[in-house]
Amino acid sequence: MITIQAKKHDSLSVxxxxxxxxxxxxxxxxxxxxNVWLFVPNSMGISSETYGKEQFYRDIKSNxxxxxxxxxxxxxxxxxxxxxxxxxxxxxSATSGAGGGELFEYHLKMFAAIFRSAxxxxxAKFRCIRNPLQFSAMTxxxxxxxxxxxxxYRSFRxxxxxxxxxxxxxxxxxxxxxxxxxxxxxxxILKYADSHxxxxxxxxxxxxxxxxxxxxDYARESGYASFSSDPVNNRDVVxxxxxxxxxxxxxxYIGLDKKKDGVAVEQxxxxxxxxxxxxxxxxxxxxxxxxxxxxxxPLFIVLVISxxxxxxxxxxxxxxxxxxxxxxxxxKKAPIKIGNGKCGELKEGVDFISxxxxxxxxxxLRSEGAAFSEESGILEEKVLLYRQRCVxxxxxxxxxxxxxxxxxxxxxxxxxxxxxxxxxxxxxxxDMADVEGNVTTLRVxxxxxxxxxxxxxxxxxxxxxxxRIAMNRNxxxxxxxxxxxxxxxxxx
Numbered sequence: 038m039i040t041i042q043a044k045k046h047d048s049l050s051v052x053x054x055x056x057x058x059x060x061x062x063x064x065x066x067x068x069x070x071x072n073v074w075l076f077v078p079n080s081m082g083i084s085s086e087t088y089g090k091e092q093f094y095r096d097i098k099s100n101x102x103x104x105x106x107x108x109x110x111x112x113x114x115x116x117x118x119x120x121x122x123x124x125x126x127x128x129x130s131a132t133s134g135a136g137g138g139e140l141f142e143y144h145l146k147m148f149a150a151i152f153r154s155a156x157x158x159x160x161a162k163f164r165c166i167r168n169p170l171q172f173s174a175m176t177x178x179x180x181x182x183x184x185x186x187x188x189x190y191r192s193f194r195x196x197x198x199x200x201x202x203x204x205x206x207x208x209x210x211x212x213x214x215x216x217x218x219x220x221x222x223x224x225x226i227l228k229y230a231d232s233h234x235x236x237x238x239x240x241x242x243x244x245x246x247x248x249x250x251x252x253x254d255y256a257r258e259s260g261y262a263s264f265s266s267d268p269v270n271n272r273d274v275v276x277x278x279x280x281x282x283x284x285x286x287x288x289x290y291i292g293l294d295k296k297k298d299g300v301a302v303e304q305x306x307x308x309x310x311x312x313x314x315x316x317x318x319x320x321x322x323x324x325x326x327x328x329x330x331x332x333x334x335p336l337f338i339v340l341v342i343s344x345x346x347x348x349x350x351x352x353x354x355x356x357x358x359x360x361x362x363x364x365x366x367x368x369k370k371a372p373i374k375i376g377n378g379k380c381g382e383l384k385e386g387v388d389f390i391s392x393x394x395x396x397x398x399x400x401x402l403r404s405e406g407a408a409f410s411e412e413s414g415i416l417e418e419k420v421l422l423y424r425q426r427c428v429x430x431x432x433x434x435x436x437x438x439x440x441x442x443x444x445x446x447x448x449x450x451x452x453x454x455x456x457x458x459x460x461x462x463x464x465x466x467x468d469m470a471d472v473e474g475n476v477t478t479l480r481v482x483x484x485x486x487x488x489x490x491x492x493x494x495x496x497x498x499x500x501x502x503x504x505r506i507a508m509n510r511n512x513x514x515x516x517x518x519x520x521x522x523x524x525x526x527x528x529x
Contacts, residue, residue: 039493040070043504049514050452056104057495058444059431067429067444067504069495074399075421076488082459084387084419090368093387096452101291101373101383105154106147106440111178113155114185120148123439132199141204145211147440149285152186155217160222163229172230173241179226179247183219190215213261214281216252223249291445293371293383364481367424373445380433381445384426389419399490402503402521418488453487453506453513460485460510483509488519 040056059067075082112118127141143271159179190212197208223245230242249464256263262274373381392400427445434442464480471477487506493499503519 038498039071039495039500041491041493041502043489043516043518045448045513045516048400049454050450051506051513051516053449054453055449056444056468057427057429057447058104059429059434060443065430065432066494067431069427069429071425072492073423074395074490075423076418076490077421077456078378078485079417079419080459081456081485083421088455090387092455096455098450100448100509101293102286102289102446102448103287103375104443104446105150106442108151108155110159110182110186113152114182114189116189120151124148124190128193128196131204132196142150142207143288145207146285146288148190149211150289152215153285156183156218156222160225163226176226176241180244183248187215187219210281211285213256213259214285216256216261217278217281218251219252232309252299291373291375295369295371297369304525309398367426373429375434376431381427381429384422388422390422392420396492398501399492402490402501403488405521420441453508456487457508457510457512463509463511484514485509
């Protein structure tokens with residue numbers, strides 16, 4: 038299964054998050070394919086002449102990480118949960134004098150990562166809540182489960198005094214991060230309630246704030262970084278929280294050593310091209326020599342022309358083979374490794390393509406998502422196709438690991454500053470008349486759209502998704518999904 042989320046990352050970039058989930062079947066080969074079509078207006082000046090492969094790969098940043106093992110917050114609050122059991126065993130090893138080492142650090146990180154994932158899912162549930170009674174019940178349940186989970190972790194605080202200085206420091210850093218997460222997501226719950234006009238009871242709001250205040254007090258008493266009225270301090274706190282997040286999730290991230298794909302086949306094709314060109318030149322020279330003798334003016338002229346044609350033939354054949362390779366091979370590939378073991382491979386490629394090579398379903402979705410029916414006939418667009426293939430071995434992922442691993446997430450960020458360089462001014466003056474006939478000039482935002490259509494394939498499953506990026510010269514405004522008509526409505 039492939040999941041996809043798209044959002045605005047910042048004013049200059051958009052983020053796509055792909056989830057490649059192998060499930061629980063432990064299948065040897067899970068083949069995931071993602072095709073991303075970018076429909077770029079000609080007015081942006083983006084084409085194969087102005088925007089090559091290397092520029093695209095400089096503008097794209099991709100991170101691959103393991104999908105965090107899924108445990109509910111209720112499970113986390115239980116003293117028999119798998120994350121707590123592993124943590125308890127590693128703490129005992131670290132305090133016994135045997136040394137916890139990497140295993141102790143690993144279970145610290147995994148406990149925090151699983152806690153964050155569970156808390157994030159629970160907080161997201163509040164987005165759909167409108168009933169005050171339901172809001173209150175969910176708030177109290179979440180607070181109880183979060184509090185119990187924190188108590189379980191902090192029950193080892195005294196034992197941390199018997200650890201090595203480095204191990205104690207790691208334990209306290211994760212403790213600080215857990216408290217920060219609680220404040221972050223409980224504040225988000227309050228913002229959800231306010232933005233959706235949820236009539237949360239005073240008791241519910243007080244309960245949430247009490248949890249936040251409690252963690253703030255705990256952080257100050259423990260000497261952890263906390264926000265204040267000092268902007269310099271707050272800057273440093275944000276920086277520290279970012280470092281803690283990277284530290285906790287570091288064991289989930291997979292480093293990719295990307296190399297060029299299809300090198301051997303490419304060289305074979307190019308060798309064939311050189312051989313054909315040499316056969317032509319040698320054949321012409323031999324035939325001319327047979328006809329005119331050894332050294333004559335006609336022989337000299339023919340040899341020069343054949344040499345010139347040889348290079349042209351070689352270049353034309355190289356061009357032909359290069360374009361044939363585009364469809365069969367990718368630009369780059371990288372092994373996916375967990376520890377020292379390989380569990381899959383990731384490939385990617387990008388090219389501008391003509392309209393005749395675009396999937397008909399993609400063209401239908403592009404037309405369906407037009408702002409108005411005549412848009413496709415008025416606007417001229419360049420189409421950039423980004424291809425990606427991810428192959429995962431389910432058995433290799435699950436072997437030798439204590440936590441169940443379901444697959445990988447890829448977080449891809451596309452930087453769009455190059456797309457903004459040739460845009461017009463971000464707003465235009467528009468004249469309007471008020472009721473008294475006075476002319477008023479308004480500044481109205483000028484907008485551009487990049488349509489993004491994704492084809493997701495896994496085994497026999499296939500899905501299309503359509504997103505639209507709204508932007509102007511000041512940056513990205515929003516990313517929205519364009520719903521597609523159901524099949525029954527399409528054929529009606």
